[in-house]
Amino acid sequence: MSALFHAGISGARGRMGRAVSQVLDARDDVVVAARFDRGETADLALCDVVIDFSTPDASIALARACAERGGPAMVIGSTGFTEAQEAELAGISEKIAIVRSGNFSLGVNILIGLVEHAAQRLDAADWDIEVLEAHHRRKVDAPSGTALMLGAAAASGRGHDLATLRTAPNDGLTGEREVGKIGFASLRAGGIVGDHTVMFASEDEVLTLNHSAIDRSLFAKGAVAAAAWVRSRGPGLYDMQDVLGFRQA
Numbered sequence: 718m719s720a721l722f723h724a725g726i727s728g729a730r731g732r733m734g735r736a737v738s739q740v741l742d743a744r745d746d747v748v749v750a751a752r753f754d755r756g757e758t759a760d761l762a763l764c765d766v767v768i769d770f771s772t773p774d775a776s777i778a779l780a781r782a783c784a785e786r787g788g789p790a791m792v793i794g795s796t797g798f799t800e801a802q803e804a805e806l807a808g809i810s811e812k813i814a815i816v817r818s819g820n821f822s823l824g825v826n827i828l829i830g831l832v833e834h835a836a837q838r839l840d841a842a843d844w845d846i847e848v849l850e851a852h853h854r855r856k857v858d859a860p861s862g863t864a865l866m867l868g869a870a871a872a873s874g875r876g877h878d879l880a881t882l883r884t885a886p887n888d889g890l891t892g893e894r895e896v897g898k899i900g901f902a903s904l905r906a907g908g909i910v911g912d913h914t915v916m917f918a919s920e921d922e923v924l925t926l927n928h929s930a931i932d933r934s935l936f937a938k939g940a941v942a943a944a945a946w947v948r949s950r951g952p953g954l955y956d957m958q959d960v961l962g963f964r965q966a
Contacts (some may be wrong), residue, residue: 720746721746721747721748722746722747722748722765722766722944722945722948723747723748723749723750723763723764723765723766724741724747724748724749724750724764724765724766724767724768724941724944725749725750725751725752725753725759725761725763725764725766725767725768725789726738726741726749726751726752726753726767726768727753727754727759727767727768727769727770727771727775727776727779728754728755728769728770728771728775728795729752729753729754730754731754731770731771732855732933733770733794733933733936733937733940734752734754734770734771736933736934736936736937737768737770737937737940737941738752739934739937740934740937740938740940740941741941744941746945747941747945750763750764751763751764751767754771755771755772755775761782761783761786761788761789762786764789765788765789765790765948766789766790766791766792766944766947766948767779767783767789767790767791767792768791768792768794768940768941768944769791769792769793769794769795770794770795770940771795772795772797773795773796773797773798773799773802775795776793776795776798776806777798777802777805777806777809779791780793780806780809780813780815781809783809783813784809784812784813787812787813788813789813789948790813790814790815790816790944790947790948790950791813791814791815791816791947792815792816792817792940792943792944792947793806793815793816793817793818794817794818794819794821794936794940796819796858796861796862797857797858797862806954807954810952810953810954811952812952813952814947814948814950814951814952814953814955815947815953815954815955816943816944816946816947816955816956816957816959816960817954817955817956818862818866818939818943818956818957819861819862819863819865819866820862820863820866820911820936820939820957821935821936821937821938821939821940821942821943821957822928822930822935822936822939823935823939823961824928824935825863825866825913825928826957826958826961826963828867828913828915828926828928829866829867829870829958830870830963831926832867832870832871832874832915832926833870833871833873833874834874835871835874835915835917835924835926836870836871836872836873836874836875836917837874837875839917839919839924841875841896841897842896842897843919843920844917844918844919845894845896845898845900845916845917845918845919846868846871846898846899846900846915846916846917846918847899847900847901847902847915847916847918848860848864848867848868848871848899848900848901848902848913848914848915848916849864849901849902849903849904849913849914849915849916850863850864850901850902850903850904850911850912850913850914851903851904851905851906851909851911851912852903852904852905852909852910852911852912853905853906853907853908853909853910854905854906854907854908856905859903859905860901860903861903861911861913863911863913864901864903864913865879867913867915868882868883868899868901871899871915872899875897879899882897882898882899883898883899883900883901884898884899884900886900886901886902887900887902910930910931910932910933911929911930912927912928912929912930913927913928913929914926914927914928915927939957942960943957943960946959946960947960
């Protein structure tokens with residue numbers, strides 16, 4: 718175990734907040750100094766790091782409050798940020814350390830690397846890319862943050878950003894699929910924790926890369942690992958590739 722640190726949990730009564738609480742309570746090197754939800758206040762001075770699974774609006778408001786006092790560091794798992802909110806978060810990260818990820822799973826972050834490498838090696842003229850994801854009925858944003866991360870990795874492998882290559886969902890009379898574009902499909906049903914598939918399809922063969930989440934605790938464990946890592950980092954906007962050491966400084 719690492720040195721003792723104090724953590725806060727934002728969105729503490731949500732599904733992920735409760736999972737994070739269970740992981741933190743089981744560790745000997747963490748004191749949970751604050752548990753709170755949207756609209757509630759917490760003494761941020763008690764925390765070295767706050768783990769936040771709430772909403773984009775609540776995350777931005779909390780990040781502002783942390784930045785105003787020069788800390789604590791943050792781990793943000795909220796998804797569905799607007800471009801303006803993305804830009805504001807980047808500005809706030811100049812004052813505090815933030816790990817932000819659409820998915821804290823080790824397996825998913827390895828999948829991201831595999832997708833980028835596959836996209837580099839499979840000619841866009843011959844191979845279509847589709848990102849498929851499924852989540853529980855309560856998830857409010859689509860595609861999921863993880864699906865967008867996978868799409869961004871595929872686009873990066875092809876030397877572009879996702880905004881350039883992303884195509885609209887198939888619905889109605891759409892015409893033929895445009896060559897080189899990246900498509901998305903989303904399912905919402907029951908209690909599905911999270912399932913993500915990236916399909917590379919040519920006229921002759923199909924390559925499928927898939928990750929299935931079995932238990933929500935895997936995301937909580939990753940978020941807590943990110944919290945232990947970021948609490949001693951300088952200001953900056955980090956992700957799980959940094960936490961896991963996949964990205965060289």
